[in-house]
Amino acid sequence: MFKPVTIKDIAKALNLSTSTVSRALRGGYEISEETKKIVLDYAEKINFTRNPIALSLKERRSYSIGIIVCEVANVFFSQAIDGIESIAYNKGYHVVISQSHDQYEREVTNIQHLANRSVDGIIISLAAETKDYSHIEKLHAQGLPIVFFDRILESMNTHKVTSNNTQGAFDATEYLISKGVKKIAHLANAKQLSITEQRKIGYLKALEKHDIPFDENYVKYCEHGGSKKGEVDTAIKELLDLQVKPDAIFVASDRLSIGCLEALKKYNPKNDVLIAGFSNSDVVNLLKPSLSYVRQPAFEMGRIATEMLINLIESKYPVEEFETKILDTTFHINE
Template sequence: MFKPVTIKDIAKALNLSTSTVSRALRGGYEISEETKRIVLDYAEKINFQRNPIALSLKERRSYSIGVVVCEVANQFFSQAIDGIESIAYSKGYHVIISQTHDKYNREVINTEHLAHRSVDGLLISLSAETKDYSHLVKLHQQGLPIVFFDRILDSIQTHKVTSNNFKGAFNATEYLIESGCKRIAHLANAAQLSITSERQSGYEEALKKHNIEIKPELIRYCQHGGSNVQEVEEAVRYFLDMDEKPDAIFVASDRLSTGCLAALKKYNKTEDLLIAGFSNSDVVELLKPSLSAVRQPAFEMGRKAAEMLISLIESKYPVEEFETAILETTFKKND
């Protein structure tokens, strides 16, 4: 009959107390690094798995965290999830992932479902359609630890992780200007998202630096974040039908970048436009026109967000000071 290894078995084998082994497996701060290493190495050697049911009953925790993103297939979010999992699993937490497909109602349903499944905390990147945040405010007020990443919400006091959207957008726009472009269109995400205003500010500041007039008619918002193909195609078509056409487009998100390139190919306008935008996908390098890409440190953002959330979950006292971490982007020219 199968009999799983217990914490008592490890304690006996290593001549330690069960409480010391338990704390070491949890990464408790009161246990020395040397003792943690000995316990974790032995646990890995014997393929020890903690009993999640017993843990949840004893500690009133599920040892699971919920993750809400717009789309797992999005390269940025898949990389961020890898980062989240790398921290969560090392700390003994399971990860439950759900997708909103950038729809507000999906976000509401998914967050409430995860809360009812008794996750210990929630990592969330807001959907493009979300303008009413009451579902998140309610969960936060009820005591559920929440950490925002990438698309953050200023009105809820908690930890947040994002990238330097302003600088990334500035660098991309300045590259287009230095490449000889003077009439640069901006294909933006949903207007209410934090990343939208930050990236638009970077775009506008680059224009100002080079004494290029900011023209509102050259900015188009996609309220569905790129999930509605027709909306993206209409925005691109709008630029192409202008009497004085743009000579470049700065695109403000991963999904919009691929949608923009697909629309340009559909309308056979792939030779006379320079494109720069946010994208963590390597596929865009193979497309025509090629995309000079602002890349976010997605994996690191995921790791940081998970560390923040677990620190909230495991804090023995109410947390009153919160951090907004801003990680640097990189820019890859595709000349």
């Protein structure tokens, strides 16, 4: 029968106290480098690993971080998760990933499940359908560290990481204007998302700069983030059915961009509508019609959010000052 080696076994073999061995394995500053080396060399020799369950019970920590994103298959979120994991695993934390699929009820279930699993903190990007934030606010009020990224909750006093959505949207819209078009529609995400408002502001600023009047009929919101079948298709058809149809579309997200291209192939065979939008996928370089795109620093956003969360988790004192980091986007032209 397998019997794991314990700290007591190492202490006995090296004629040291269990507390000395424990501190040496943890890298404690109060233990000499010579003693640390003796302990670590012996632990490696016998393939010793610390019992994570015993460790978490002793320190009242699970050394796990919960992640909630709308969809792992979305390239932006998969890149952000890579960034999250690059920091978490180096700091000794495991990552538990869950998907909301942009559904409010699934987000509520996921965050409650993660809290019940005793994660030490949560990194979340809000679902498109979420309008009631009480499920997050209650856990935060109870002391669970929470960090937002990309789709953030402005009203909550905690760390947040996002990109310069307004500038990215401005760049994309101004590029379309530079191609000689003036009737520019905007395919947007759910109204209440932080990114939706920020990207619409950038779109409006570009129109204003070039003296192009804003037409509310040219803005279509996708309240389910494009996850509901036919949602994007319907929005594009409504735009193309307008008496004065748009000659370009600024699209607010990856999923919406793909849906927009599919709908245009169906309803706009003349291929005379230009598109620019947000996308982190390399596949966009192969798409027809071509899509010029705003890219967000997803990996870096995930990395910074994780550093922020671990700092909250490991802080010995209550944290009262919080930061919102806004990272620059880049614009890529596909002719």
